[in-house]
Amino acid sequence: MPKLSVIVYGRDVQGLLGVCLDSVAAQLDDEAELLTAAVGDDAQDVAVRRGGTVVPLPAGTPDAAARAAGAERARGEWLWFVHAKDRLPVGGVRALLDRLAETPDPVDVVVADHARSTWRSSGGLSPDARQLTRVGRRDLPLAEAPDLLRVTPLLGNRALRASFWRTHAPELGALDEMSASRAALILADRIACLEQVIVDVRELRPESLPPVTAEERYALVDAYEKLQVLMRGRGTAARPRAVLYDLMATETMRVVAREPMPDDVAREFFHRASAAAVRWAPEDHRRPGGLEGIRRRLLEEDAYAKYRAFQAANHKRRDLKAAVRDRKRLVGAKVRDHSYRKALREPIDPNLAVFSAYWDRGVACNPAAIAAKLAELAPHIRPVWVVSKATEPLLPPGTARIVPGTRRYWEVMARAKYLTNNVNFPNAVVKRPDAIHLQTHHGTPLKKMGLDQLDYPTASKGLDFDALLARVDKWDYSVSANSHSTRMWEHAYPARYTSLDHGYPRNDVYYSASAADIRAVRDRLGIAPGKRAVLYAPTHRDYEANWNPRLDLAALSARLGDDTVLLVRGHYFYGGAASPLSGLRRSGHVIDVSTYDPVEELALASDALITDYSSIMFDYANLDRPIISYADDWETYAKTRGVYFDLMAEPPGHVARTEDELTEILATDAWRDESSAKARAHFRRRFCEFDDGHAAERVVRRVFLGEPEEALPPVVPVDSRTPAPTPEEATR
Numbered sequence: 001m002p003k004l005s006v007i008v009y010g011r012d013v014q015g016l017l018g019v020c021l022d023s024v025a026a027q028l029d030d031e032a033e034l035l036t037a038a039v040g041d042d043a044q045d046v047a048v049r050r051g052g053t054v055v056p057l058p059a060g061t062p063d064a065a066a067r068a069a070g071a072e073r074a075r076g077e078w079l080w081f082v083h084a085k086d087r088l089p090v091g092g093v094r095a096l097l098d099r100l101a102e103t104p105d106p107v108d109v110v111v112a113d114h115a116r117s118t119w120r121s122s123g124g125l126s127p128d129a130r131q132l133t134r135v136g137r138r139d140l141p142l143a144e145a146p147d148l149l150r151v152t153p154l155l156g157n158r159a160l161r162a163s164f165w166r167t168h169a170p171e172l173g174a175l176d177e178m179s180a181s182r183a184a185l186i187l188a189d190r191i192a193c194l195e196q197v198i199v200d201v202r203e204l205r206p207e208s209l210p211p212v213t214a215e216e217r218y219a220l221v222d223a224y225e226k227l228q229v230l231m232r233g234r235g236t237a238a239r240p241r242a243v244l245y246d247l248m249a250t251e252t253m254r255v256v257a258r259e260p261m262p263d264d265v266a267r268e269f270f271h272r273a274s275a276a277a278v279r280w281a282p283e284d285h286r287r288p289g290g291l292e293g294i295r296r297r298l299l300e301e302d303a304y305a306k307y308r309a310f311q312a313a314n315h316k317r318r319d320l321k322a323a324v325r326d327r328k329r330l331v332g333a334k335v336r337d338h339s340y341r342k343a344l345r346e347p348i349d350p351n352l353a354v355f356s357a358y359w360d361r362g363v364a365c366n367p368a369a370i371a372a373k374l375a376e377l378a379p380h381i382r383p384v385w386v387v388s389k390a391t392e393p394l395l396p397p398g399t400a401r402i403v404p405g406t407r408r409y410w411e412v413m414a415r416a417k418y419l420t421n422n423v424n425f426p427n428a429v430v431k432r433p434d435a436i437h438l439q440t441h442h443g444t445p446l447k448k449m450g451l452d453q454l455d456y457p458t459a460s461k462g463l464d465f466d467a468l469l470a471r472v473d474k475w476d477y478s479v480s481a482n483s484h485s486t487r488m489w490e491h492a493y494p495a496r497y498t499s500l501d502h503g504y505p506r507n508d509v510y511y512s513a514s515a516a517d518i519r520a521v522r523d524r525l526g527i528a529p530g531k532r533a534v535l536y537a538p539t540h541r542d543y544e545a546n547w548n549p550r551l552d553l554a555a556l557s558a559r560l561g562d563d564t565v566l567l568v569r570g571h572y573f574y575g576g577a578a579s580p581l582s583g584l585r586r587s588g589h590v591i592d593v594s595t596y597d598p599v600e601e602l603a604l605a606s607d608a609l610i611t612d613y614s615s616i617m618f619d620y621a622n623l624d625r626p627i628i629s630y631a632d633d634w635e636t637y638a639k640t641r642g643v644y645f646d647l648m649a650e651p652p653g654h655v656a657r658t659e660d661e662l663t664e665i666l667a668t669d670a671w672r673d674e675s676s677a678k679a680r681a682h683f684r685r686r687f688c689e690f691d692d693g694h695a696a697e698r699v700v701r702r703v704f705l706g707e708p709e710e711a712l713p714p715v716v717p718v719d720s721r722t723p724a725p726t727p728e729e730a731t732r
Helices: 018-027 041-050 063-073 090-103 127-136 145-150 160-168 177-187 214-234 236-260 265-278 289-302 304-344 363-376 409-414 465-470 483-492 514-524 555-559 583-586 601-605 616-623 636-643 661-665 676-686 693-702
Strands: 003-012 032-038 051-057 077-082 107-117 156-161 190-202 349-354 382-386 414-419 436-439 478-479 498-500 530-536 564-568 590-592 606-609 627-630
Touching: 003 063, 003 090, 003 583, 018 041, 018 077, 018 160, 018 177, 032 041, 032 063, 032 564, 063 160, 063 177, 077 160, 077 363, 090 107, 090 636, 107 127, 107 177, 107 478, 127 145, 127 478, 127 590, 156 160, 156 177, 160 177, 160 483, 160 583, 177 214, 190 636, 214 265, 236 265, 265 304, 265 661, 289 304, 304 409, 349 363, 349 409, 349 514, 349 555, 363 382, 363 414, 363 693, 382 436, 409 414, 478 693, 498 693, 514 601, 530 601, 555 564, 555 590, 555 636, 555 661, 601 616, 606 616, 627 661, 627 676
Parallel strands: 003 032, 003 077, 032 051, 107 190, 349 382, 349 414, 414 436, 436 478, 478 498, 530 564, 530 606, 564 590, 606 627
Antiparallel strands: 077 156, 107 156
8 A cells, every 4th residue: 555645636736737647746656646536528638648547437527536536546554636737846745644644543644745826926925834843753742732723724735644534535635725734734733734835726817717706705714614614513712713814813813904806706705704704703813913903803893895994004004105106116226326337437446356155144154254355465455344234233343344235235335346256136227347246155056056946946935046146147257176076067057157166265264273272162152171162063955945854853862972062053044033042051061052153163063963954064174073863854855945966975974864863973983983084084185185275375376466277276085184273272
């Protein structure tokens, strides 16, 4: 019996069924089967050519009946209903199967994330990440996670246990998709979540669909009332009932406000929504404040005429405010554009250099190392940092800076001879013929980058590749740490820049730091002499909106004992999220270093590194210290993000696929055994090729001082380098 039955259902809408079936079939293995509940001759022809089990259904069969017919033929332990117009991103099936494999028996429904594509764009983010992240890897009854009702009501973003479906087929089988997806949560004993995107929902252009009838409008109110009846019959707790009531009121008011309807239909819809709002109001119901509260009151009073008058007045007020804002924006844009264009006509300043890192987050990474070496070798060149307003107070004293959007920002950007960044400058920045743009990057690529992301919708959602190439065309130089990076950058970012095989300047410190430097960092972090410090630095995942450590850090810390300190660093993409480590900080065995800068100091202070697929492994290898790869979701990551090489075949040290394996490595001497050293040596020769402690000097001499390639300090061979002392050596 397969673990999962993927049931594609419906007619061949706008020729999308073939794409849907191809996206499923490409990911099937022995654990999953494909069934197509094909409605109409066209859909059946497409389905037969694609293979799998075909359930032929006559034209006009409703979606609910098609789903029921497909479920009747399914053999899987779990059912996944995918509409014929939608498609599955690469890795979607595997991600769901992996989650189902660890889901305990009491769980009836697994809710996942989804992407949304329109006729104009693809892979848009869903609004569901917050609710899914709150649940994380737990499984709960709906009473303890009522906001799961707010997750977009689709059947494509959830899997249902087959036995659960069959038990509740009378309730679920006849409902529309919105009702069935929410009814499943109401009926489930326990619910689990998956934060990864498993389906890409196609939103069809409204003008290409039949007009919505009055009865279809009224059906929305009826659907919510049926869910209310279901909750009442089940004795559902008060909190989920309150959430459903809020959803009902919000959506019905949205339909009245935004959907085009004849006045008589809109009036009748409002009347029905009003009756439902009064009938199902929870005990101690309180309306929200502000304008929304006024709308709710008018709805409950069935005051349609007053509501329309209120809306008209509100729209007029909003239009006036928008007009004022637009005028201010136009004036501001004209002033900025005029001053920028004027500055672009002035001579370039040959001694002015602009630096930025990580989207204006501060003095960091390769640009910081280059700026420091520039002050030493070319003090006549003045560095200015681009920093956000929020970051400005955090800068080192005396740092010259400009804030994006200000008049001075555009004047400096126009006149600077050198522009250095580890990402890209904004599209509006003009590339002057005599200016030099230096792209330093901020890591060695394991995951697919640039144009290589085109085949991975989860990773490339929202990317404008034309605009990306326009930015790349401004590069004069691209810094590389190894031959692998050079080849990948040239493939991912095809343009006429010159590759600088000089090493990453930020890694110079791994050869220049002294024992005193290392002791000082450990003192700042509160790591006692003689204790082992292990740095845990996982990477960002495109299918996770917020960061939740994939390790049970409390359990790992307890098993490793008092002699080990875990330094835990979340990825900077999650900088705005609340730390999941707050409950562990007081123990002293787990230290949250997510906001500690620079990260190079954390590497110097640690005895070993645990990471997954982060580029920190390539930098850390310069220290020639143990690296453990915790790769519990490698297959999913590789399929959804795309990778340039198989890390499992060429790791920098031991690989752990489970927490038990990781604990075993760290609790014994395996973490630093001969096998680990051998793998690391191979990894260093390949990926630390140009990092020898003199990268910043080579970059400054080549780019800022114009010295020829042959005059630069030659790269020291890997086997002839001496990394900074280990923490153990630093105490001797």
